[in-house]
Structure formats: C-alpha cells, structure tokens
Amino acid sequence: MIIENATEFFIDGTFKVVPQIFFQLFAIHASYRDHVIPVTFVLLSSKKEEIYQVMVDEIIQLAPAWQPQRVMMDFEKATINVFNRAFPVVELSGCYFHICQSVPRFLLTHGFKQLYETDVTFADNIHKIIALAFIEPSMVIDGFVLLCSNLDYDYQQLLDYIGDNYIGRLRGRTRRQVSYPIDFWNIVTRVKSDLHRTNNNFEGWHRKLNCAFQCSHPSLWTFLDKLIKEENNIHSDIINAMTGRQPPRVGNDSAANKDKHGFLKDFIDTSTSNLTKSSNYFRCSDTIKNFALLLYILGGKLTYEFIQLNLPGSLSNLTMFNIMISNLNSKFSEEEFQFDQLQKHLDDLNV
Known part of the structure; x- marks a missing residue:
C-alpha cells in the first residue's frame, strides 16, 4: 500500500462536501514518487481529539506498517496531539500560509486594520514579526526578544499573542510551553531541504472536489457517487506514479529544476x-x-x-x-x- 511505503504526508479536512449527518471529510495525502496522492478518506462527526484518535487507531489497524516521517497539517491542536502520541518521532509541520493569515486576522479583530494599512512603519514592523519564520530556529527567540525591545506599546497586544502561541512567555529563566512550538511553524529547514512549505496541493484538491460536487452538503448517496468517481481519478494517478510518469506541470529536466x-x-x-x-x-x-x-x-x-x-x-x-x-x-x-x-x-x- 502507498500509505505504508510513503514517508511524507499531508492531512486536512473539508466541510462543504459532506452530508449533513457528518461534520467533515478528513483526508490524508501521501507524497509518492513525485506525486501527491490521496490515500485515505474518513467521514468524521466532529473535530474532537478523541475522534481523531479513533481514526488514527483504525488506520493503523488497516495499515500496520504506516510510519510517517513528516506530516504537514493545519494549526489544530487536537490533530497535533494525536499524531505526536501515535508517532513519537514524526516531524510535524504547520502550513506557512497559516502564519501569513493569522497575524492580519489578529490585527483586524483587535482594531489595528486601519493602522496597518496607513502607517508604513507599523506595517514594516509587522512584516519583521512574520519574518521570524525565515530565520534559523535556534535564533528565533533572540530575534523575537530583539523585536520586543525595539517596539513600543502599540505592538504589545500582538507581541503577547505571538509569545503566547508561537514563542512562549518568559517564566523566570525559562519559557512556557506553547501550542505551536518554533520547530512546528519555522520553515528554514524545509526551504533548505526543498520540502513543501504549504498545503497548496491539498487546497487545490479541495477546490477540485468542491467543483466536482457542485453543491454543499449533498445526500449520502450523491456524496458516495462523487467520491467513487474521484477514486477513479486517483487510481489513474497511482498508475502514473507506479509507471514513472511525472505529474502534470512538473518538469523532470535539470533546466526546469x-x-x-x-x-x-x-x-x-x-x-x-x-x-x-x-x-x-x-x-x-x-x-x-x-x-x-x-x-x-x-x-x-x-x-x-x-x-x-x-x-x-x-x-x-x-x-x-x-x-x-x-x-x-x-x-x-x-x-x-x-x-x-x-x-x-x-x-x-x-x-
């Protein structure tokens, strides 16, 4: 099975295409021979941690040799906890685009939107905060401390938000644990290793799936019919991967690389x-x-x-x-x- 032979995976859920009796369609995609292929579909009733735990346990029962080395996922604490427990040595990474969205969203909800759009200096400093994702993980805390020392009270709410969620507030000589540690959201290693930095492949697949369904929350029978048709497309991708064909729009020559x-x-x-x-x-x-x-x-x-x-x-x-x-x-x-x-x-x- 591909799920047992691949080492890099992408996980995410989509909500519009599921029947009303379910909460989300959770999918796992595998990077296999330069192709990103959906390998698991699971209909879930909620986003609770115990539901994700049951899901992972069932997948392991079906594919006991599944041992992911790298998994890219959304910034969702429940899935992070479950995958860390199931695979203690797995490298979990958050999608960089989340950071790019979360900071402007925080500015919008806390009344900083106009200041961000009109004050050049303020906007420049916001860019510097987000750029922490591009420096070596070992230097992130020093970079954050330097920013804090150079920014005035106008930035305190945002700095507290970044500290609480991504860095860790100082408590004596140590920092508190955070929901999303530096290694989870920093992308320097992924850039150097030419690995995926976002879940763009997944988002593209979601758009394709939504277009194929052409409606929100279909009946169960319509849902199954559409998913079977999608499985046929996936089967074609698997054949292409097994026969060594390159995925669409990907060059295999040195000039393209x-x-x-x-x-x-x-x-x-x-x-x-x-x-x-x-x-x-x-x-x-x-x-x-x-x-x-x-x-x-x-x-x-x-x-x-x-x-x-x-x-x-x-x-x-x-x-x-x-x-x-x-x-x-x-x-x-x-x-x-x-x-x-x-x-x-x-x-x-x-x-």
Whole structure:
C-alpha cells in the first residue's frame, strides 16, 4: 500500500462536501514518487481529539506498517496531539500560509486594520514579526526578544499573542510551553531541504472536489457517487506514479529544476531584502510581480492579504489588473474559482 511505503504526508479536512449527518471529510495525502496522492478518506462527526484518535487507531489497524516521517497539517491542536502520541518521532509541520493569515486576522479583530494599512512603519514592523519564520530556529527567540525591545506599546497586544502561541512567555529563566512550538511553524529547514512549505496541493484538491460536487452538503448517496468517481481519478494517478510518469506541470529536466530553485531564491531574496526598507521602497522583480498577479487572479481576495504582507512591491500590478477588468462586462466571481472563467477573462484581455 502507498500509505505504508510513503514517508511524507499531508492531512486536512473539508466541510462543504459532506452530508449533513457528518461534520467533515478528513483526508490524508501521501507524497509518492513525485506525486501527491490521496490515500485515505474518513467521514468524521466532529473535530474532537478523541475522534481523531479513533481514526488514527483504525488506520493503523488497516495499515500496520504506516510510519510517517513528516506530516504537514493545519494549526489544530487536537490533530497535533494525536499524531505526536501515535508517532513519537514524526516531524510535524504547520502550513506557512497559516502564519501569513493569522497575524492580519489578529490585527483586524483587535482594531489595528486601519493602522496597518496607513502607517508604513507599523506595517514594516509587522512584516519583521512574520519574518521570524525565515530565520534559523535556534535564533528565533533572540530575534523575537530583539523585536520586543525595539517596539513600543502599540505592538504589545500582538507581541503577547505571538509569545503566547508561537514563542512562549518568559517564566523566570525559562519559557512556557506553547501550542505551536518554533520547530512546528519555522520553515528554514524545509526551504533548505526543498520540502513543501504549504498545503497548496491539498487546497487545490479541495477546490477540485468542491467543483466536482457542485453543491454543499449533498445526500449520502450523491456524496458516495462523487467520491467513487474521484477514486477513479486517483487510481489513474497511482498508475502514473507506479509507471514513472511525472505529474502534470512538473518538469523532470535539470533546466526546469534550476528555474524552480531560481524562482524560490528570487522570492526569498525579495522578501528578506525588503525587510529593512520602508514599504514605499519595496522592490520586486518582474518574475515575482507576475507570480503575484497570477496568484491574485486565482485566489482573489483570499490571496490579497498574503501579497500585501509579503510582496507589497507587486501591488501596482494588481491595481492595474483591477482597472483593466473594471471595464469588462463580466466580473470575477467571489465564489469558487473556475478555470473556464479565468480563460474567458484572459481572452477578453487578449492575453
């Protein structure tokens, strides 16, 4: 079984496609021969820790040789606890995109949204806090202490939030344990090892599944019928993996790998070099600007905060794009993204 032969896994739940009698569809995907393949579907009645424990115990009964080495997951304490107990030596990692979302969300709910959008210095310092994910884990606490010493009272609520959840508050000479320790959310090791830093593959699969179902909370029979059809697609992916075929849009030649690593280096260099600048002087290469524009086209408002936070030098491209499409008859839907809809807009723009 693939689940017993793979070492790297991605786990997450989705909620819209499940029948009303269930709470979520929990899925486990495995990285296998350069393919990311769904290997387990579980209908769950809640997000309680004991439910996750039963799920993992049942999977181990079915696949006793399952020994994951790396698992990427959402920032959900219940699943973290269960996987740590079941696999004591497993390396658990949180999706970097969560950090990029959680800080702006905190600013929004605590009345800092306007200050963040209008005060350049305040925004710069917020970027520095998030950039802790890009420094060596052994240096994170020193970096956090340095930020705390240089930031005034305006930042205290956010620093307390970061300290309580991701760093650990000082208690005497030690720091309190936190729900999400540094090794869980820091991505330096994953960048150096060319490992996944986000659950983007999973999110793409969720969108595909939602589009296939075309409704929320279907009947049980409709749900099973759609899932069986998805299983047929998965079977094709497994055959491709077993026969050595590369997944779609992934190059196997050295030039493609060089381009991939070149883009990653460009992205990180852009983010880190801008940390010391005012946002008015942020700069992005054309490659990064095009990447940000395509990301915005695909995700719309869902990705704008990420771009604003990490790639503000590309915001001019987004503004120009919005002006261009404002004169068109059709508008982008704020619902699920559809590829045929994107193609229509690109055709209208003569792209």
